[in-house]
Structure formats: C-alpha cells, structure tokens
Amino acid sequence: MDLLEQLWVAWQPIVDLHTSRVVGYESLIRGPAATPFATPAALFAWAEAAGQAPALEETCKRLAYEAAHDLWADPTQRVFLNIDGRWPKLPDRWDAGAAGEIPLAVEVSEARSVLNDEGLLAALERWRRHGHLIVMDDYGTGYAGMAEALVLQPDLVKLDRALIAGVDHHGQKQSLVRAVRSWTDDLGIELLAEGVETAAELAAVARLGCDYAQGYYLAEPARRLPPVSGPVPRTAPPAPAAAHPSPALAFYAQAVADSAIPSYVVDRRRELVAWNRAAEALLGHAAGQLVGQRCAMGPLDHRDAAGRLLCRGFCPLAHSMAEQAVHTMVVSAADAGGQRHRVETWVTPIFDTALGRVVGALAQFRPVEKSDVPHGDPASGRVRAWRGEGTH
Numbered sequence: 001m002d003l004l005e006q007l008w009v010a011w012q013p014i015v016d017l018h019t020s021r022v023v024g025y026e027s028l029i030r031g032p033a034a035t036p037f038a039t040p041a042a043l044f045a046w047a048e049a050a051g052q053a054p055a056l057e058e059t060c061k062r063l064a065y066e067a068a069h070d071l072w073a074d075p076t077q078r079v080f081l082n083i084d085g086r087w088p089k090l091p092d093r094w095d096a097g098a099a100g101e102i103p104l105a106v107e108v109s110e111a112r113s114v115l116n117d118e119g120l121l122a123a124l125e126r127w128r129r130h131g132h133l134i135v136m137d138d139y140g141t142g143y144a145g146m147a148e149a150l151v152l153q154p155d156l157v158k159l160d161r162a163l164i165a166g167v168d169h170h171g172q173k174q175s176l177v178r179a180v181r182s183w184t185d186d187l188g189i190e191l192l193a194e195g196v197e198t199a200a201e202l203a204a205v206a207r208l209g210c211d212y213a214q215g216y217y218l219a220e221p222a223r224r225l226p227p228v229s230g231p232v233p234r235t236a237p238p239a240p241a242a243a244h245p246s247p248a249l250a251f252y253a254q255a256v257a258d259s260a261i262p263s264y265v266v267d268r269r270r271e272l273v274a275w276n277r278a279a280e281a282l283l284g285h286a287a288g289q290l291v292g293q294r295c296a297m298g299p300l301d302h303r304d305a306a307g308r309l310l311c312r313g314f315c316p317l318a319h320s321m322a323e324q325a326v327h328t329m330v331v332s333a334a335d336a337g338g339q340r341h342r343v344e345t346w347v348t349p350i351f352d353t354a355l356g357r358v359v360g361a362l363a364q365f366r367p368v369e370k371s372d373v374p375h376g377d378p379a380s381g382r383v384r385a386w387r388g389e390g391t392h
Contacts, residue, residue: 004059006032009067010221020232024078027064065091080105088123097130105133161195168200181209186268206233246359248352267360284336301334317361320347344368
C-alpha cells in the first residue's frame, strides 16, 4: 500500500500560561506504527530522498483539515499547522479564508530563511488578512533572529525544544529565553515554549515570561484531542508597550510636529507614534487615521514598481531598526483618495539612551518626479536595495 495512504494526524494542545486554557492543538503527522516511517523525521527524510516531498506536504495539510473538521468542538481554539515554505498553499477553504472555518495558526519554520521568498511572503500576507495567526516555528535552530522577526512580524514565536530542555537548571538557556522575551515584548509578539517535558521546565518557562506552553508534560499527541494532564501555573500577562513609554520616541514625535518635511515616527512594532501636518498635506491622511495603527495594517499602502505591497517582508523601517542604519528608497504611496505618488524616503533608527536600545524609526519623505530617479532601476532610485528594488 502507498505509504502516503497510511498516514494519520496526532494532536497536541497549546496551553495559555496566563489562563490555563487550551487555545489550540498542533497537527502532527504520524506514519504506520512499528515501521521505519512511524516518526515525522523518518517520513520527511524518506520523502526528500524519494522525490515525494510535495506529495507528503499536500497529504499532511489535507489530513489535518479533514481530521479537524471531524473533531473540533470549540470555535475559539485554533489548528496549529506546519507548512513548508516551498509550497505555500493551504486546503482551499482555509486558503480562501472561508467564513465559519476553524481558525488557523500557520507555523513557518525558522530552519529556512523566508525573507527572499516572494511566494511565501505573499501567501503569509493573504492568510493574515483572512485572520490566521502567523507563527515563527523552531526558534533557536536556524536562520532567523530578531531582524527576521522585525520583518515578518509574526503573532507568535515558538521556542524550540533545544532551548527548553533543562531550562530550569541551565543558566545560559534562561538568559537566552529572557533575551527573546525582551524583544518580543517590544514587538508585541507572544512567546510559546514547545517541548516542555517536566514540571520544572513548565515552571521555568512560566517564570521566564512565556505566554504559552506545549509538550509531553502537558499532554502526549493523540488521535483525539487530548486533555491537559497536569497542573498549569498561572502567570501575569506582560505589560503593554504603552506602559513603558520611550523618552526618545516622545522627543521625535514632538520634533517633527511642525517640520516642513513630511515625516512620521513609528515604534519597534511599526505602530505610528506621530504623523505631521506636512505629511497630511502631501498625502491627505489625517494623523487621527494613522497614529496608533501599525503601518502595515493602515492606509499608507507603500508599494514597489511592480505593485507589490512592501510592508511585510522587505520593510525598510524594520531593516533600519534591526541594522541600526539609515536607509533611503523611492517607492509609490497612496494618498487618501487612492491615487499613487512616487516618494523618496529616508529612514533613521531611533536609539533611546535611557532604555539602551533602538525603540523606533523616523521616516521623512518628499515627492519625486521620474527625472529625479537615477538612470538604471526606476523602481529603486537612490536605494540600498534589499532585493534589487525599492522597499516599503
């Protein structure tokens, strides 16, 4: 019999450490028992060697969708679904964001960089619009770090078992988890510890500020949705970013207010802190429409010459903050009426000496005519290009 026809789905709960509530279940593929293909590692190794990786990926997604619809009872709980970025396609109704579907959390592994994968980035943005959560999986094992998280802005980061194993008595691992907790707090990203296998590890990740936990200590994967087997410590949720105002952000917001140069200020989460009158006069967006919103989710709508939205994946605001460097680019921006204008933008990271870190960015821009753009690449102009074209 075809091996792909013998696969089945096991489910493992994701537990909220602030409420002790199960918020979702991860779909985990399994092969036939008592065979060399019983584990996911063996299955995926076989698929790569046999040229069956696309077929296995499609089977995993289809089985998860079918099993979820047979089992799901709580519409507030999400299916956590791993995807391979080489094939960014979900089962049709999930991919299209069909009303009434079980909510999804899409897990993208850190083990393969996604920053230059246009197909995956476009899919992630589409799924986000449909209400699916975006999860950076396997954090601590591969390419990604704070810079990639700044660009992707996942809703959730999963700490790999390699960081969690023995964290209760491993001082260096504790320091790493605290460091990740610090910058994810800054970015409004929640943190999940996976692979929790002991009560001591669970107590440690709760103490270190993780929002969620998953692992054999809480429940082993099973065909039916398993209950949580052990007590879960309740922890206080982190304070919102607004509870820790930055003096530097406040200074720059005030400084640009009366500037004749169209300007805006964002925090680390790319939430607009200030939008000045010169910017309003140029593009027509009022400060009240923008301040308090993440720029990627508001009406600014910056695009490259090919019309691609650049707030996700290649945002110069994020790169400027991550690299602590000034960046310049030419892009198109939509005004309040939807008409597009070419603008040249300078982005400067804002470092707060009181807090000892980059807390945001200042963007200043001006309208440009085609003749202002140096000969060569009309999309990028005077750009330090991230992928050979303008950004944001």
